[in-house]
Amino acid sequence: MTDVLVLGAGYAGMRACKELAKSKVDLNVTLVNKNSYHYDATALHTVAAGTNVPENIEMDIRDSVSKKINFVQDTVLNINREKNEVELEKNGSLHYDYLFNALGFQPETFGTPGADDIALQISNVDNALADYKTILAALEKYKETKDKSLLTIAVVGGGFTSIELLGELAHQVPKWAKKYGFAKDDMKINCVAPSFLPMFSQKYANYAKKYLEKKGINFIMGSTVSEVKETGVIYGDDQTFLPANITFWTAGVRGNQIMEKAGYDQHRDRVAVNADMSLNDFPNEYIIGDVSAVKDPASGRMYPTTGQISIVEATNAVKNLEAKLQGKAPVKFVYNSLGTVCSLGPYSGIADINLLGMHIKLKGIVVPPLKHAIIKRSAFELSGLKAALQS
Ligand SMILES: Cc1cc2nc3c(=O)[nH]c(=O)nc-3n(C[C@H](O)[C@H](O)[C@H](O)COP(=O)(O)OP(=O)(O)OC[C@H]3O[C@@H](n4cnc5c(N)ncnc54)[C@H](O)[C@@H]3O)c2cc1C
Structure with a gap:
């Protein structure tokens, strides 16, 4: 029988397992993932802001994949591509005839000092939950000390994750203000970025920015953060210091660092694949999801990595x-592409959707239910009804 190994149970790995289980070809498929659960990465920012709990975005892998798929909970340490073997942390090595590498994304910090060791990041359930606990600890400390510097947050980045996170944080402020005894305006949330949601039209990006500004978020646009310190961030050409007790680094993503370690011909841990998803040097490997780079034949550029394209x-x-x-x-x-949907907290958002040959733009209160429906549909497709009914 042909041994197929799938690495990573994100959107790409889970979908690969679903399709492999349906295959008419005789395959022995094994999925390796570090956790016992798949998580909905598109909702990690809600856990980081405390508007959601991890249980609502996690799906048990054994419950979700076909019984035909063997599941090994372990961490991939390396891939020996010459020997067709994957080295695991606990279970030794696994052999494969064919490999589906779906090891996913990690934060990209561009070597910025403090971005890895001081700033909070949002790339898995553990760090998203730790982020929320850091916010709660600061709020508790404020209650004791009344030190308003504890109520300052900087969000670095103006892309999807940053703006969706800001929407959730803005939603939480009135609740936190009431519970921990401060005025809403005392909480200072600043976003520093070169640009604001560049994937949306100016009109819709302006809507989103104004909406968040009305909720108290301050935007410092046209600037790049060059250092994260314990007490704030340094940004802009004139190295301005912005005080922040908590800094979120949400300024970019790259592929899993195992790609470089395993000797792939990669750029920022993403591997360019052929038009049929194959690799020239190792034809028994498929690189899928955020570790891959796929060229858009229309623009000649690589498609942005998203959950949607991963599937x-x-x-x-x-x-x-x-x-x-x-x-x-x-x-x-x-x-x-089916388009892009960006929530601005639970009660607003912007969307640019391609549906049945039509190009539809939406803004306001209709967007969050739409995003929720997309997440539920994805959960249903990947993991069945039980997962879709969670939360
Ligand atoms: C806040 C946020 C909002 C987003 N919103 C959207 C959106 O609205 N629409 C959209 O299309 N995309 C969105 N994205 C992007 C989307 O989440 C990613 O493109 C998608 O998760 C990539 O899927 P993947 O399967 O390649 O990797 P991942 O989702 O990163 O999954 C990788 C899997 O591999 C596992 N793994 C990693 N390393 C190892 C190892 N060494 N050993 C074993 N297992 C390992 C991980 O635990 C994980 O289960 C968003 C991302 C974020 C962070």
Whole structure:
């Protein structure tokens, strides 16, 4: 039987397992993931801000994948591509004939001092929960000391994660103010970034910015943070200091650092794949999700890495494995984005959607339920009804 190994149970790995379980080809599929659960990475910011709990975004892997898939809970330490072996932390090595590498994303800090060791990051359930506990600890300390410097937060970055996080934080401020005894205005939340949601039209980005400003968020745009300190951040050409008791670093993502370690030809731990998701040097490997870089034939540039494209990549890669094993022609990767939805807390958002050949732009209160429905649909598709009914 053909041994297939899937590394990582994010959107890409979970979808690959779902498709592999349905395959008519005789395969022995093993999934390796460091946790016993899959998590909805698109909702991590809600855990970091405390508007959601981890249980609502986690799905037990054994309950979610077909019984045909073997599951090994372990951490991948390295991949020996010459020997077709994956080195695990606890269970020795696993052999594969074919590999689906879906090890996902990590924060990109561009070597900025303090961004890795001082700033809070949002890239998995553990650090998202730790972030929330850090906020709560600061609020508790404020209650004792009345030191208003404890109520200062900086969010570095103006992309998706940053803006969605700001929406959740802004929503929490009135509740925190009441519980810990301060005026709403005492909490200073600043966002520092070169640009604001560049993937949206100016009109919709302006809507989002104004909405968050009305909720008390201050934006320092056109600036890059060059250092994170325990007491704040340094930004801009003139090295301005912005005080912040807590700094969130949400200024970018890269692929899993195992890619470089394992000797892949990578850029920021992402590996460029062919139009049929294959690799020239190792044709028994498929690189899917945030560790891959797939070229958009229309623009000639790499598609942005998203959960949405990860799922399409996984489906296409499985089709290509089947085609290869059945001696059929490769299947070209085709991607039609369904669009982008950005929440601004539980009661507003902006969306740019492609549906049934139509291009629809939305803003306001209709967006969060839409985002919720997308997350539920994704949970249902990946893990079934039980997961979709959570939260
Ligand atoms: C706050 C936020 C909001 C987002 N919103 C959207 C959105 O609205 N729409 C959208 O399409 N995308 C969104 N994204 C991006 C999306 O989450 C990612 O593109 C997506 O998670 C990538 O999926 P993946 O399967 O490649 O990797 P991941 O989701 O990163 O999954 C990788 C898996 O591998 C496991 N793993 C990692 N290292 C190891 C190891 N060494 N050993 C074993 N297991 C390991 C991890 O535990 C994880 O389960 C958002 C991201 C964030 C952070």
